[in-house]
Amino acid sequence: MTKNGICIRTRGLNKSFGSVHAVRDLDLEMKTSSRFGFLGPNGAGKTTTVRILSGLLKQTSGSAEVCGFDVSTDRDQVKTVTGLLPESPGLYSKLSAREFLELIGALNRRSGDSLSWRIDSLLSILGLEGRQDDLLESYSSGMKQKVLVASTLLHEPKLVFLDEPTARLDPSASALVKDLILALAEETETGFFICTHMTDFAEDVCDIIGILNQGRLVTLGAPQDIIERTKTSDLEEAYLKIVGGKIDRKTLLAWR
Numbered sequence: 001m002t003k004n005g006i007c008i009r010t011r012g013l014n015k016s017f018g019s020v021h022a023v024r025d026l027d028l029e030m031k032t033s034s035r036f037g038f039l040g041p042n043g044a045g046k047t048t049t050v051r052i053l054s055g056l057l058k059q060t061s062g063s064a065e066v067c068g069f070d071v072s073t074d075r076d077q078v079k080t081v082t083g084l085l086p087e088s089p090g091l092y093s094k095l096s097a098r099e100f101l102e103l104i105g106a107l108n109r110r111s112g113d114s115l116s117w118r119i120d121s122l123l124s125i126l127g128l129e130g131r132q133d134d135l136l137e138s139y140s141s142g143m144k145q146k147v148l149v150a151s152t153l154l155h156e157p158k159l160v161f162l163d164e165p166t167a168r169l170d171p172s173a174s175a176l177v178k179d180l181i182l183a184l185a186e187e188t189e190t191g192f193f194i195c196t197h198m199t200d201f202a203e204d205v206c207d208i209i210g211i212l213n214q215g216r217l218v219t220l221g222a223p224q225d226i227i228e229r230t231k232t233s234d235l236e237e238a239y240l241k242i243v244g245g246k247i248d249r250k251t252l253l254a255w256r
C-alpha cells in the first residue's frame, strides 16, 4: 500500500480560506514507518495540512498521496489506512478505558476476538492493564492522552497523524506520551506525523523534522542536520533562528 517506501507525497499543495493562504506550494515526502515532526508557530498551517492529508478537507490546488492513495479521490481508503488524533479530541469520561477503546473499535468496524486482542496489546503497551476498567474521569491528563493516542491505532493504520499531542499536558504527562509513541514505533510499523511547537519533544521523538512558517515549508531534515546547518546547539535554538523568535514571544505573551 506504500509506494517506494514513501507514505506521504505532496506536490504544490495549496489551501486558501478566502484571503487567508494557509498552505503554500507544499512539497513534502515522508518515509514509511518514520516519525515526522511538523513544527511551526501558531497559524503556520500545520492543522490545515493534516486535515487535507487525512481526507477531511479538500485542498485548493496541488496533489497529495497518502500510503499510495490520492487524498481527494480516494478519501475512504485514506481514512482506512490512517489514524488521527485531532487538536481537541473528545473523550467519554463516563466510560472505562476498555469501553472507550471498544467503542472506537466498533466505530471503525472492528469487533470480536481480533479487537479484543488488539485492545489487550495496546493496554499492555500503555501500562494500563490494571486500570482498564476504571472510568476515564479518574485518569490523569497524561493517562487520558495515552488512551486517546492508542484509540487512533485500533484499526492498525499504516500512518497516524497526531496534532499537538502534548500541547495541554504538563512535562511529566508529556513524557508519558513521548514514551508511548517511542514504544509504539518500536513495536509496530506505524508511521507518525506529529504536529507540535514543542521542539524538545520533536528532537527526542522524531527522526525527520519539517518546519512550516506562514504556510511554507522552510526547512526539512534530520534534527541533527538542522542543528548543524543553522550552527546552533539544539533544535529549539535552530527553530527560533529559522522562524524568528518574535513570533514565539508573542505566543508566550498571549498565554500569560
Ligand SMILES: Nc1ncnc2c1ncn2[C@@H]1O[C@H](COP(=O)(O)OP(=O)(O)O)[C@@H](O)[C@H]1O
Binding pocket: 017, 020, 021, 022, 040, 041, 042, 043, 044, 045, 046, 047, 048, 049
Ligand atoms: N476553517 C477555517 N476557516 C478560515 N480560516 C482558517 C480555517 N482553518 C484555519 N484557518 C486559518 O489558516 C491558517 C492556518 O491555520 P492552522 O492550520 O490551524 O495553523 P496551525 O495548526 O499551524 O496553528 C490560520 O491563519 C487560520 O486562521
Ligand SMILES: [Mg+2]
Binding pocket: 046, 047, 048, 087, 163, 164, 195
Ligand atoms: Mg494547529
